Amino acid sequence: MSRFDGYVLRQLLVLFSFFLLVLVGVLWISRSVSLFDKLIGGGQSALVFLEFTTLSLPTLIRTVMPMAAFGAAVYATNRLSRDSEMTVMLATGASPLRLGRPVLYFGLVAALMMGILTTYLRPASIQQLEQRQAEVSRDLTAQLLNEGSFMHPADGVTFYIGKIDSDGTLNDVFLSDRRDPSHPITYTGARAFLVRDGARINLVMIQGMALRYDAGGNTLSTTVFEDFSYDISAMAAGRDELTRNIRGVPTADLISPAGRERILSEERYSSGQIAEELHERLAWIFICIATPLVGYATLMLGGFSRFGLWPQVLGAFGILLVLEALRGLATPMVVERPQMWWLLYLPSVAGLALAAVFLRLAGRPIRLLMRRDKPGA
Structure with a gap:
């Protein structure tokens, strides 16, 4: 890794940590208000409230991590361009594709974190949260006092x-x-x-x-x-034990044939629900690679400006919304037709393809303009 790659990667990681902390904090506070009223008003202690909010953190982090990675890539690229650092590197002969290498490294780091979170930590936290919620619901003494x-x-x-x-x-x-x-x-x-x-x-x-x-x-x-x-x-009486939440099923059970067969027969989940849950966990990993690359590549389409790259920033944000809409459309389709599980990876593939196209355009703007100006072109 070159000195420039390390310099950009450190900036990305710092910004990523900041955005992740802010977004998780905002969501955590908004959700904790209603949870606090429900638990404390129901006679539970503050320790139970802290336990419940802690167990909900993996889900919150998973939700905002792609947005935090996207925000870090966009902010860092815009600042490097505004401070002329990106312009100097381009003037030395480095291509936008070469300058995007630390963004790729950053995406891989975020994907590794997401992989641990979505395949292990989040299912385990949901399973524990379901058990504690069942225990609290059975605690009639606490409810009545x-x-x-x-x-x-x-x-x-x-x-x-x-x-x-x-x-x-x-x-x-x-x-x-x-x-x-x-x-x-x-x-x-x-x-x-x-x-x-x-x-x-x-x-x-x-x-x-x-x-x-x-x-x-x-x-x-x-x-x-x-x-x-x-x-x-x-x-x-009559409060039957609920079926285990499929969001809390260990990933190993979703992958293994024996585990899937047990879920189908004993817990009565459909094949579509199993396929959607398994591939959604894996698709979150790849989206953490695609979102920062899309943000970086979109901003590289703009030229140097002392006022920043705000049109490109808005365009990158619009692309992020489109990718999220694709993911939302794919989920119910996979539940209905498990054989279409590949649709869950479509947002990541589309994002990576757009990033590749944008970097190619950013690397050859003069040649493309010359071709456009040629007679008969």
């Missing part, structure tokens, strides 16, 4: 606590069970306690009343009690 607001731990069930004492005593408890529309029941209690009995959770209410409505006879019966035990673990 939230004073001053009406909660709905299950369909047709409303729960309210007026106040929670420091010793765990629940005051002014209201419980409405409407899961049986013909016999809805409402319980109220001055005090209550949550008592665990193995896997069961009982709500023991003190000095309360039960109201039972019979829709058939249009009658309401009232029962006053000194103490009453209600099994609230039944609220979790």
Whole structure:
């Protein structure tokens, strides 16, 4: 690697780190607000919130990494051109293709990072996140220990606590069970306690009343009690274990025939879903090579200007949007027709082809103009 290649590569890596940090930070904050309200409002601790947001980082990083690589290539090329460094190198006889070698190195580094992220880290994080979400959803105690607001731990069930004492005593408890529309029941209690009995959770209410409505006879019966035990673990009945999220399936299972057969038979995913998930993970690797090369090659079409290469920058951004649109169109087609998996690589191939064409045009602008001016050309 020459000194110039190392110089440009260092700039690209620094800019890439900056753009990646900014984009991930913006998305992380926007998603964390709703997640914070949901978890903390549901009685979970701040540690659970931090765990969930940490497990979501691989997905966020994968989403913004191609854009960060594109932004780094565009910004670095524009700055080198504005500072006349690129002009000096072109004047020494270096071609745009030769000057693009550090951009290619940078794309390979980004692709390596994306490969580790999309084939291993992201599936593992999604799998762990799914497990933790299932555990939190089964944690009825944490859901119910939230004073001053009406909660709905299950369909047709409303729960309210007026106040929670420091010793765990629940005051002014209201419980409405409407899961049986013909016999809805409402319980109220001055005090209550949550008592665990193995896997069961009982709500023991003190000095309360039960109201039972019979829709058939249009009658309401009232029962006053000194103490009453209600099994609230039944609220979790009917919550079947969800099928493993295909986004969290290890890449090795998607590749191996035995793993694919097990997914098809046991987890009931289609061949199209398996093909789309596997090739999408691999396609993200190649897009990290194509996006910085497209950004660099597009800017090399412009001549030297003290005002920068903003028309070329806008053009490069437009090409990036087109490539992303192609990827969005290819995904549902592969799900419907697994044999068309190659469509997922089309944005990367198109980007690399455009970069090659643009670099060829940038390397021979004078010759092309002369041909255009020849009589009969």
